[in-house]
Amino acid sequence: MSEPPPRYRARACTASGCGLRFPVAEGSPLGERCPVCGAPTEWVDDGYRTHGAPPAARAGRLRLELLLDNVRSLRNVGSMFRTADGVGIDHLHLGGVTPGPEHPKLAKTALGAERSVPWSRHPDACRAAAELRARGRELWALEGGPRSVSLYQPEVDAAARAWRRGDQAVVLVLGHEVSGVDPRIVDQCERVVHLPMMGHKDSLNVSVTLGVAAYHLRFGIAPDPHEGP
Numbered sequence: 190m191s192e193p194p195p196r197y198r199a200r201a202c203t204a205s206g207c208g209l210r211f212p213v214a215e216g217s218p219l220g221e222r223c224p225v226c227g228a229p230t231e232w233v234d235d236g237y238r239t240h241g242a243p244p245a246a247r248a249g250r251l252r253l254e255l256l257l258d259n260v261r262s263l264r265n266v267g268s269m270f271r272t273a274d275g276v277g278i279d280h281l282h283l284g285g286v287t288p289g290p291e292h293p294k295l296a297k298t299a300l301g302a303e304r305s306v307p308w309s310r311h312p313d314a315c316r317a318a319a320e321l322r323a324r325g326r327e328l329w330a331l332e333g334g335p336r337s338v339s340l341y342q343p344e345v346d347a348a349a350r351a352w353r354r355g356d357q358a359v360v361l362v363l364g365h366e367v368s369g370v371d372p373r374i375v376d377q378c379e380r381v382v383h384l385p386m387m388g389h390k391d392s393l394n395v396s397v398t399l400g401v402a403a404y405h406l407r408f409g410i411a412p413d414p415h416e417g418p
């Protein structure tokens with residue numbers, strides 16, 4: 190029998206003027222002192238359980254893979270493993286310096302997803318892109334630049350529906366945190382798509398980009414009436 194999930198309960202700082210409120214596993218001695226001001230804290234309100242999101246009712250037929258072109262941060266790559274598990278990525282191709290599950294710190298953000306998502310290592314991501322194309326994959330770069338169109342353009346929906354009718358995998362390519370996707374890889378991509386930006390910055394964190402784009406492609410595009418289940 191599996192263990193019941195832990196319950197949590199809020200503690201609140203008793204110091205007037207502080208008022209910090211934070212969650213602690215119910216019954217745990219941790220948090221008896223306020224982590225901000227050091228004053229004693231007390232339990233408040235009732236305990237509760239957390240809820241994971243329910244499993245997808247219909248995963249869709251879209252076969253998605255990822256090529257990470259020199260994404261260097263362990264936190265980003267761990268987070269991308271976790272997203273890949275959630276959104277049903279079939280394979281993660283780790284290119285160049287992209288760290289893999291052999292790094293113990295990657296598990297801090299992957300939380301076990303590094304064991305559920307198949308992955309492989311490719312010292313030269315540019316060459317890996319060519320090999321994936323030769324094996325019939327369609328490559329889409331998530332990147333800006335002159336060829337890039339918004340992920341939310343109707344032409345992208347149409348292309349995603351066309352993938353779902355075939356059974357070839359599409360490989361989303363994401364790049365290095367500073368220099369982006371190697372232009373030699375972008376040149377090999379059938380499409381270049383971006384998430385529109387409204388603020389002062391011209392890019393998002395790479396793992397956030399993956400979450401937004403992959404969930405949109407998997408779940409955000411309505412099937413056309415001719416598509417089967």
Ligand SMILES: C[S@@+](CC[C@H](N)C(=O)[O-])C[C@H]1O[C@@H](n2cnc3c(N)ncnc32)[C@H](O)[C@@H]1O
Binds near residue numbers: 365368383
């Ligand atoms: C932080 S960005 C790289 C720097 C970026 N090329 C720049 O000039 O600011 C890291 C990677 O995240 C992805 N990315 C970040 N923001 C994006 C966006 N708005 N649209 C598409 N991809 C994005 C791309 O794959 C990019 O290579």
